Structures are given as structure tokens and as C-alpha cells.
Amino acid sequence: MIDAVVAIAGLEMQRGVGDSRFRMFIDRLEIEGGQPVLLVGENGSGKSSLLDVIGLVLRPKRMTQFVYHPRAGGDVDVAALFQREDDAALTNLRCSEIGYMPQTGGLVPFLSVRDNIALPSILCGRRDPGFIDQLCGALEITPMHLALRPQDLSIGQRQRVCLARAFAHRPRLLLADEPTASLDVVSAAVVSEMLLEAAPKYGITPVIATHDPRLVDKADLRRITLHAKAVGPSEVECHIAAAA
Numbered sequence: 303m304i305d306a307v308v309a310i311a312g313l314e315m316q317r318g319v320g321d322s323r324f325r326m327f328i329d330r331l332e333i334e335g336g337q338p339v340l341l342v343g344e345n346g347s348g349k350s351s352l353l354d355v356i357g358l359v360l361r362p363k364r365m366t367q368f369v370y371h372p373r374a375g376g377d378v379d380v381a382a383l384f385q386r387e388d389d390a391a392l393t394n395l396r397c398s399e400i401g402y403m404p405q406t407g408g409l410v411p412f413l414s415v416r417d418n419i420a421l422p423s424i425l426c427g428r429r430d431p432g433f434i435d436q437l438c439g440a441l442e443i444t445p446m447h448l449a450l451r452p453q454d455l456s457i458g459q460r461q462r463v464c465l466a467r468a469f470a471h472r473p474r475l476l477l478a479d480e481p482t483a484s485l486d487v488v489s490a491a492v493v494s495e496m497l498l499e500a501a502p503k504y505g506i507t508p509v510i511a512t513h514d515p516r517l518v519d520k521a522d523l524r525r526i527t528l529h530a531k532a533v534g535p536s537e538v539e540c541h542i543a544a545a546a
């Protein structure tokens with residue numbers, strides 16, 4: 303039996319308005335716990351959009367099934383939460399089960415790097431300074447970096463801070479959007495390894511949107527390949543048939 307973290311069926315989402323639209327249709331998608339998943343596909347094929355759907359950032363237009371299975375047990379009917387616009391429950395689920403490393407930005411400019419990393423774990427009541435120290439050591443985020451504001455770091459340093467923040471509350475699912483895009487070769491190797499070891503080491507299942515050959519070329523990883531096609535002068539669609 304598949305130990306699914308999230309199961310989606312019959313979902314449609316849309317970005318853009320009027321004539322200029324991107325639409326994604328998910329027939330069936332299950333993310334199995336403990337197995338890293340790669341999202342691959344050309345620019346604009348919908349990888350970030352799919353992460354936003356799984357990460358409860360984008361509200362789908364319709365869905366027949368959208369269920370989360372939290373680590374503590376029980377099912378959370380996300381479709382029902384969206385239907386009754388239960389933002390508090392959606393926020394709780396996002397905070398406790400999901401770590402999100404966006405492609406750009408996302409750090410709070412008026413908090414120190416240390417407080418940025420700690421914030422999600424404080425919000426969901428899983429404060430663990432020892433674990434944060436361990437993450438910072440692995441990602442070479444130094445005590446000097448921790449005292450600075452995000453805007454005082456380089457883009458690559460910020461990207462490592464975003465990854466530490468996404469890990470710090472030990473979410474069940476870690477969504478990483480181009481996690482190695484701004485990193486030098488050594489840092490990219492460290493980050494890739496951390497993500498691939500997240501499941502066996504910490505019980506965190508990573509879903510990674512990437513073009514990085516270091517990850518894409520790994521034959522043994524589960525991958526979902528996205529294809530987008532134009533269906534009108536300014537309308538693009540992506541269909542995900544059955545990915546489990």
C-alpha cells in the first residue's frame with residue numbers, strides 16, 4: 303500500500319486572467335512518503351505552479367479529491383477546507399506539514415537570518431535550536447551570517463538560508479523550487495545531498511523542481527515530467543495524467 307503524504311485527483315488550477323491564461327489539469331497525483339520526487343520540464347511548463355498547488359499557496363478552481371495525510375495520522379480533506387474557505391485550518395496545515403523553499407525571496411527583511419530560520423518552527427510549536435545549529439553547520443551559515451538581515455547576504459547565501467528555514471520545523475513535505483539555481487558547485491552538491499537524505503534522515507519527503515543535471519540525471523529518483531502546450535494564441539495548458 304502506498305503511504306501517500308498527499309493525494310490529488312480531478313484538479314484544475316488557473317493562473318492569469320482574460321485571454322492570457324495558464325491552466326493545469328491533474329487527473330491523479332500521489333506523493334509517496336519517504337521518496338524524493340523531481341519535477342522536471344521546460345521553462346513555463348508549470349513546475350512552480352504545481353509546487354504552489356501542493357503547498358496550498360494557490361487555490362484550485364475545482365478538485366474532486368485533495369487529501370493530506372499528516373505525520374500524526376488522520377486525513378485532512380483539503381478540498382473541503384478550500385470549499386468552506388477555512389483559511390485558519392489551511393494555514394495550520396501549511397505551517398505544520400509543509401516546508402517551502404521558493405525560487406526567489408520569501409525571507410522577512412526586518413528579521414535577522416537566525417529569526418527567519420527559526421520562525422516556522424516557533425509558529426508551529428516545534429522550536430529546536432540544536433537542530434537549527436546542525437542545519438546551519440551543514441549549510442555553512444555562519445554565526446556572522448545569522449546575526450545579519452537577509453538583504454545583507456548574497457543571493458546564494460539567501461538560498462541556503464531559505465533551505466534551512468524550510469527544514470527547521472521538520473515538515474512532512476519539503477517543496478524546493480530550483481534549490482541549487484544560484485549556488486556554486488560545492489554548495490549545490492551539499493544542498494542536493496541534504497535534500498536527497500531528508501527522507502531517510504529526518505522523515506521529510508522532498509519535492510524538487512529543478513533543471514540541475516546533478517539531480518535530473520539521477521536515474522533512481524521518481525520524476526514527474528511536465529509538458530505545457532499552447533491551446534490558443536495566449537492560452538497554455540499542462541495536463542498531468544496519473545503520477546503515483
Ligand SMILES: Nc1ncnc2c1ncn2[C@@H]1O[C@H](COP(=O)(O)OP(=O)(O)OP(=O)(O)O)[C@@H](O)[C@H]1O
Binds near residue numbers: 343346347
Ligand atoms: N503569478 C502569475 N500570474 C499569472 N501567470 C503566471 C504567474 N506565474 C506563472 N505564470 C504562468 O504560468 C505558467 C507556468 O509558470 P511556472 O512558473 O509554473 O513554470 P515553471 O515550469 O516553474 O517555469 P521555470 O522553469 O521557468 O521556473 C507560465 O505560462 C507563466 O507565464
